[in-house]
Amino acid sequence: WYKTQENMLLVISMQGGKCRNQSSLVRLTGTKYSCGGGGCGACTVMVSRYNSTTKAIHHYPATACLVPICSLYGAAVTTVEGVGSIKTRIHPVQERLAKCHGTQCGFCSPGMVMSIYTLLRNHPEPTPEQITKALGGNLCHCTGYRPIVESGKTFCVESTVCELKGSGKCCMDQEDGSLVNRWEQMCTKLYDEDEFQPLDPSQEPIFPPELTVRYFTFVNGRRSKQGERTTWITPATLNDLLELKANFPKAPLVMGNTELGPSIKFKNEFHPVFISPLGLPELHFVNTTDDGVTIGAGYSLAQLNDALHFIVSEQPKEKTKTHRALLKHLRTLPGAQIRNMATLGGHVVSRPNFSDLNPILAAGNAAINLVSKGKRPSFNQSQLFSYLQWHFVFGLRMAQRQENAFAIVNAGMSVKFEDGTNTIKELQMFYGSVGPTTVSASQTCKQLIGRQWDDQMLSDACRWVLDEIYIPPAAEGGMVEYRRTLIISLLFKFYLKVRRGLNQMDPQKFPDIPEKFMSALEDFPIETPQGIQMFQCVDPHQPPQDPVGHPVMHQSAIKHTTGEAVYIDDMSCIDQELFLAPITSTRAHAKIISIDISEALALPGVVDVITAEDVPGDNNYQGEIFYAQNEVICVGQIVSTVAADTYAHAREAAKKVKITYGDIEPRIITIEQALEHNSFLFDEKKIEQGNVEQAFKYKSLKGSEVHVEGQEHFCMETLSILALPKEDKEMVLHLGTQYPTRVQEYVAAALNVPRNRIACRMKRTGGAFGGKVAKPAVLGAVSAVAANKTGRPIRFILERGDDMLITAGRHPLLRKYKIGFMNNGVIKAADVKYYVNGRSVCIILYLCEISLCFASTQVVEFIVLKSENAYYIPNFRCRGRACKTNPSNTAIRGFGFPQGTVVVEAYITAVASQCNLPPEEVKEINMYKRISKTAFKQTFNPEPLQRCWKECLEKSSFYARKLAAEEFNKKNYWKKRGLAIFPMKFSIGIPTAYYNQAAALVHIYLDGSVLVTHGGYELGQGLYTKMIQVASHELNIPQSYIHLSETSTVTVSNGVLTLGSMGTDINGKAVQNACQTLMARLHPIIRKNPKGKWEDWIAKAFEESISLSATGYFKGYQTNMDWEKGEGNAYPYYVYGAACSEVEVDCLTGAHKLLRTDIFMEAAFSINPALDIGQIEGAFIQGMRFYTIEELKYSPEGVLYSRSPDDYKIPTVTEIPEEFYVTLVRSQNPIAIYSSKGLGEARMFLGSSVLFAIYDAVAAARRERGLAKTFVLSSPATPEMIRMMCVDQFTDMIPRDDPSTFTPWSIRVS
Ligand SMILES: Cc1cc2nc3c(=O)[nH]c(=O)nc-3n(C[C@H](O)[C@H](O)[C@H](O)COP(=O)(O)OP(=O)(O)OC[C@H]3O[C@@H](n4cnc5c(N)ncnc54)[C@H](O)[C@@H]3O)c2cc1C
């Protein structure tokens, strides 16, 4: 925010005080910057303004990244620092978010705090619905939202925590006590509500009185401000505005800036003059008369919402049909922040194609009053009111996500009938997102005048509207056949709604719609999620001070919520610091013919342009290229960087670097293209048992191909690096990475210095999920080269779009299989081949001992080794290969397991369908049941698997709910329910032993305080918190004595990766080892003075010259895998679980709603149940979104389109299960620390229970329609895929295109 808005005179209030210059603002770093486009809410602040007419203060949330500083004239802004801080007083919102475990990486937390805080300023006793609504514009990628909502719900009057659906009763209070008895010794309290400070609204900072004086409340004369390149003018009156507009006809009106801001930032729009009439009273009014309502263009969408609600409550129903249609859309379009910033005028003008309101306004006959200099029309009342009884207006929409997502297709439709009849007198149908503007199906409507509202009319209407509104096959945005289907599916919904309305007007004359069609009428409601988390109670004999096993809050949680946790871009400016902006390849495979940097170098503030020639050491290290030289091998590869005094200057200059390319063939984007070109990265990985060929004598099934698409990490903190050159060729890098050792190695290679000159320091990072394993090393080298060349510190913070492009994502996968099975569902043989879309170069990793394409190799190995999941198939062959392609993919949570195992479930489901058996029965038949060997001959005991499976079946009431779903499906034709239950066997760690080692360093200082360091990294998973728990347990001192500051290559050398769920396992053992060494040294002293205090013992030890520092080391689990033989003890141990999900699918739109999820996860002994449950829930939601809504779109040339939250949808709070139950199942795991288990990644896969529940629902729809039993439901099961699988008369009606006649806008890369 502050970075992009420079040199402005400020007359605004911050945190209740007045700020008049930039320097007093810049140190407020609590507000986070993640997407820059209003889509994530990380930058939420509260804006307060005094309204001199109502004499009221209006508080509203705003996304700071889109608020121009100049627009804040007269406003008070409260950032997270103004809410509370550790230094002064923590606010109850901050405290409860932290204590309810609503933070993990913490990068979203200040935004969450501000959204809840602003709500409480307006509604100190909110309803749960208001909490969910307030959080709709805030994204969190770690927690899965449940604990965040729960923290908000603690402010609600009704006790809602642990409340069962609408019953108002806690499940634990059930009269028969059944749940309590069955879950004896289980706890459900992850925090203690009694500890919470009460909310006292009288303690909030007051609105600065000086901002209520006349000067600030309305415009007193024109104001203007001249910037470096632009002028900002605030007109005094409407006439003044018209004057200005006449003088500067091209100048935009800045209202909410929610359209203009992103266009300037991301589409290179430039405007030398801005006119800002936002505060003009002439644009802020609502005029309601008997003839209709006129609303000022300056009304925000939130104000519009309130005004319409008021009118609806005052006016008779028949007069407010358009109002109600608008209200329905206003609830879900953007989040609360954007609704409060965006104006009605801005919306109508700037959203010709994607507007959600314009089609309804058009269908409701709204008129726009246009004013310009000299031309001032009388303000006619627009005709939002309809006086007719026989008139219906509806708004319809379908989006990738229920809330905060642009519509894929939307519509506003209205029909008037001759009084008392169903004869059409007037019909209007307007569609959005089907063309460059809102499109009217006027011809169709004209042709239908005089027709009866009946099935024949509908059928003609569908045919004609498809003729009239044509979406070309290569249309931008893709999903062409789906969008065509939606045009008529939405029309059908309108038809049904009107028929229902007619019936309600005259039931005798107009029969109601069939009962089975009723559920087609309404969209899914937005419910406030709820659930229960169960875990083992701590042994009552455990000393109270010992924190192991307790749900201890994340070590940094309070700092997260107060904004005091420091991330890379929060670090203070360093003298002489430069900002780096990258220039990336726009071609997938091309020769670099020339790079012209002259224009960029000439721009103000530019210090240097860095290219491959500036790399003093290896530019191509182990196959990884830092700055592209001669050739580019994927879109998004860094070719050069610009270093400048500000980021704005660097970015402007980067646009001026001219690179000319010559394309090189082949350009391989998809797996299919790679197979055609025989393009692979390394030899196939294979495991095999039994005699597969012979076993195919059983009934066999050659499955169709299954495609699993990729996934973006979408870490809320983008990849960020601060590189500081020092003396003696030293370089210090502050960064967020899962693998500092690798960064150190690459930087040393790029600079041609020994590794001992390179220090990587890491305190925390705003999410990682595998995305910060490999790429930080490359970007570290890129930054270090820039720092080395310029001799100045370099700050390299990737913009969201660059981050998504450069860091790349999960490997897309293609699977082919053949299965041999018996009629009773027993699978006798499986032959499965996996191909992943890899990347274009092979990296040689570690000591040149093994040639690996790091992430791709790991992913293929993981897929092959884990591909059997929980099933024993006696004759099993699994082969995997990574394709050499021109995208560049990398590791992400689960490392191939989520892609690979979904395939296993796909063939189990296919076998079940062939045998006419329920899938859960086939799963149970084939599941491992006793001590067994995996297909690669590792012995394991699946007893916990069986326990999780049985508990899940029983406690989710699976069979009863399945019956209920079947009943529901019988009664509903257009909505279907589906359930799926999954077992899971997941192996933790990496099959290479040396990746499992860890080291730690523990110092005890003379005051008794303890500093712990180790080789693992805090990614939000709570590793540091658990390490403090371990040290506290081992040293037998309270946690408050122990500090864990950061991870650094200086304190612990050669640390391995933090991934594979191994962080706590291996670092815990190292910390334990160091602590035990220290305790052994202290033991004689303690023995001599057993009643002494810790401090006394330490003082004594020093006197006796006993070292109070110790290193700890864990050699690692001795895992191995012999790929020649296909055998090994690949993993230290297995983790088991089961999940059951239930969904409801809207067959007409493809939308789905996740009704309930139950997870039973074997946790052995959980060191920290709050953190473990947080990981389970977060990973489940991440998995669920991977299998359902997240979709990366590539052009046929390999350009990634999805580069912002606008076009890549991670779930919001409305996507999580309405009911979410998580239970940690106790077991033993003697080989791990305190008999715990690593739980970080496994649940990703359990999200696929949602995919297969969708499959079940779609199968029910297809059965009813008499369609083929088996069908391919690839991943992700997007609304598009769901809709197109629910084949019906509408999908049959749409025009289809011959694929050979056009090039599609986007392609599938799996
Ligand atoms: C994260 C996000 C999510 C969104 N989700 C949705 C969604 O789901 N559905 C949807 O429909 N929309 C959505 N939007 C779009 C949003 O509704 C529009 O951006 C917004 O309404 C524009 O209003 P504004 O006041 O911010 O316009 P500005 O950005 O301030 O102005 C936009 C343009 O309109 C012109 N303009 C503004 N007011 C007037 C006026 N009174 N007279 C003449 N010209 C004027 C300006 O000159 C400028 O060119 C979303 C936007 C964001 C950022």
Ligand code: FES
């Ligand atoms: S950074 Fe402002 S909304 Fe994402």
Ligand code: FES
């Ligand atoms: S805690 Fe919400 S994004 Fe990490």
